[in-house]
Amino acid sequence: MKDIAAAAGVSRGTVNRVLNGGYVSPEARTAIEAAIAEVGYVPNTAARNLKRRRSEAVGFLALEPHAVLLEDPNIGAIMLGANAVLSLAGYQMVSLVIDSDRDTERVARYLSGGFVDGAIIVSARAYDPITRLIAQIAMPAVFIGHPPDLDNAIPFVGIDNVGSAREITSRLIATGRHRIGMIACALNRDSGGDRLDGYRQALGDRFDPALVAEVPHYDYLGGVNGMRELLEREPGIDGVFAASDAVAAGAMQVLREAGRDVPGDVGVVGFDDSAWAARTQPPLSTVHQPAREIGRHAAELVHRQIGGQTDVPRSVLLPSPVVWRNSA
Known part of the structure; x- marks a missing residue:
């Protein structure tokens, strides 16, 4: 500040007002801004944040294995x-990937150390230690989806997975299919369990647990393995609801290898309306998940909490309509 004041020909108090948003004359501001450029001054953000007890950063926690994280276009x-909203608010987004117990311990220390002011959590599982830590330290946070073991103390943003799964399964039934299976994924999360519930509701008395193949992740390999399992159990299967588009793409590959035409022999539907849906042949009937909007809403909610607002809604559910194409 002394160097800037000397270069601009003003007092250090005037420089201080400019740096901290106070009022000075237009002439003084112009001189000070020119002096800042001349001396190459950059504010010490770490020192400023230490004084304010703010990091001006929000953690983005993806609780997924590395392979799934890179493959899933929804997370991106x-x-x-989220980053678009945080950037406008002057916040840095810090990506924290949790793929092992060691990652969990490291990230838990990081969150407890005050390095971020809030957190956005994606793919939270039931009884996950990270979600429990965030609840314990009362950190401003938002979940994408709702961990089934937590109450509504922490806000969440999501979609109606049950209703959307029920609707697309009903559309598949309406095409005249009689033996409809499901490749169910991630049943330790609300999204996986809810999509299975919606499928079960649509089938009603026709639901057959033998036609549900459970796989751990929303990925292409899960679709491959799940479809092979369904074909072994029921060679006459004529419809498949895959819990994500990546899973549906894997299932369609197996059906092609088995000589089954899609949609002639087997109708296939997915979930997400991601880039996978456009890559499949034929294009995939699916449920549209507004991923960017989910991220924006999550960032807005966590930013409002950091700012001390008390009227933050506990939940935000966004529309997730069926997008019908040619795979069923």
């Missing part, structure tokens, strides 16, 4: 939507 879209 959620991240970009």
Whole structure:
């Protein structure tokens, strides 16, 4: 500040007002801004944040294995939507990937150390230690989806997975299919369990648990393995609801290898309306998940909490309509 004041020919108090948003004359501001450029001054953000007890950063926690994280286009879209809002608010988004117990311990220390002011959590599982830590330390946070073991003390943003799964399964039934299976994924999360519930509701008395193949992740390999399992159990299967588009793409590959035409022999539907849906042949009937909007809403909610607002809604559910194409 002394160097800037000397270069601009003003007092240090005037420089202080400019740096901290106070009023000075237009002439003084112009001189000070020119002096800042001349001396190459950059504010010490770490020192400023230490004084304010703010990091001006929000953690983005993806509780997924590395392979799934890189393959899932929804997580990337959620991240970009969140970053757009945080960037406008002057916040840095810090990505924290949790793929092992060691990652969990490291990230838990990081969150407890005050390095971020809030957190956005994607793919939270039931009884996850990270979600419990965030609840314990009362950190401003938002979940994408709702961990089934937590109450509504922490806000969440999501979609109606049950209703959307029920609707697309009903559309599949309406095409005249009689033996409809499901490749169910991630049943330790609300999204996985809810999509299975919606499928079960649509089938009603026709539901057959033998036609549900359970796989751990929303990924292409899960679709491959799940479809092979369904074909072994029921060679006459004529419809498949895959819990994500990546899973549906894997299932369609197995059906092609088995000589089954899609949609002639087997109708296939997915969930997400991601880039996978456009890559499949034929294009995939699916449920649209507004991933970027989910990220934007999550960032807005966590920013409002950091700012001390008390009227933050406990939940935000966004529309998730069926997008019908040619795979069923």
